[in-house]
Amino acid sequence: MKFTCDRDVLSAAIVKAARSCAQKSTIPALEGILVEAGNRVTLTGFDLKRGIYTTIDANVPQPGSIVLPTRLFGEIVRRFPEGEVTVRTDSEFTTVISCGKSEFKIIGLDPEDYPILPDVDCRNNLSLPQGTLREIINETLFAVSDNEARPVYTGALFDVENDELTLVAVDGYRLALRRESLEKCDMESGRFIVPGYALSDVEKICTDETEPVVIHVGEKHISFTAGDTVLISRRIDGEFLNYKNSIPRDFAVNVKVSRAELAQVVDRVSLIILDKIKSPLRFTFGQDHIRVVCSTSVGNAEDFCFAEGDGNGLEIGFNNRYMMDALKNAPADELILHLNTGSTPCVITASDDSDKFTYMILPVRLRAD
Secondary structure, eight states, rough: OEEEEHHHHHHHHOOOOOTTTOSSSGGGGGGGEEEEESEEHHHHHHOOEEEEEEEEEEEEEEEEEEEEEEHHHHHHHSSSSSSEEEEEEEEEEEEEEEEEEEEEEEEEEEEEOOOHHHHHHHHEEEEEHHHHHHHHHHTTTTGOOOOTTTGGGEEEEEEEEEEEEEEEEEOEEEEEEEEESEEEESEEEEEEEEEHHHHHHHHHOOOOOOSSSEEEHHHHHHHHEEEEEEEEOOOOSOOOOOOHHHHHOSSSEEEEEEEHHHHHHHHGGGGOTTTSSOOOOOEEEEEEEEEEEEEEESOOOEEEEEEEEEEEEEEEEEHHHHHHHHHOOOOOOOOEEEEEEEEEEEEEEEETTSEEEEEOOOOOOOOOO
């Protein structure tokens, strides 16, 4: 095998494929990147749960394939000077990587030992701009659970209905929901769960704002195609939360706040919270203001945020990180906080009454003063 291509193009492709390479595996080949040179050059990473392959233009005088160690291959190419990189291998899997006056000789692995990526038995397709998908993943991914005891919530639900996509993430303490219209959709309705680790990778491979990402939905697997890069992942099986019935609809208290101002208040008061001790923030909703208080062994903190509306003195406790995650990711400058009592969830929506997003945070029990 022999091919030559631009250093920056090759380096970017290595970074993409490396996202899904196995860190440690009983199959040594999975710890490397499969490089296949034909009409173009394809680089593949695969950890048996999800795989990423990306294709780049190159001059290929001699087709072939090799598996190269991920970290070393990536570092070599990244540290080369600007210019054309040449990769050539022999029948013993010895690989020479050169650029300008720099040259490395490393040992690769037999590509025959590399497992084949699963086929996606495509039953339905849908697409939306890469920038839009990246945005909605970013605005919900924080609420995906990392508790493997409940695997169904370690992914996000894609709920498709009437050419609209609703992305929902739940971790037992909070819910994040985001809606967006689809550019193309050949399914009237459907639901599937995508693992959080795969969505994190999808967010990073979506690099073009306007070009579409095409989602192919199969029975067991799902793929995301963004330009010359494809991610294939297992779907998560299981019954996801009935989110439509879980979000309250009627509220006794509705106050309007500036997202940035409330985030600053929460951030300041959280300074005295110790990582080892979970100390909630005490929110008191008054007339045109929110008082935020916290007491820990370090000391006490108090701050105020302007709020439009009257909370009638309602007190409710929140985990500071859960509240901050919602405020950081909410796609609106002005928010409405909807509440009923100190023991029922807080629902956060945009102040313009759109249903583009909905966040829900469960309260924390407060001790008596």
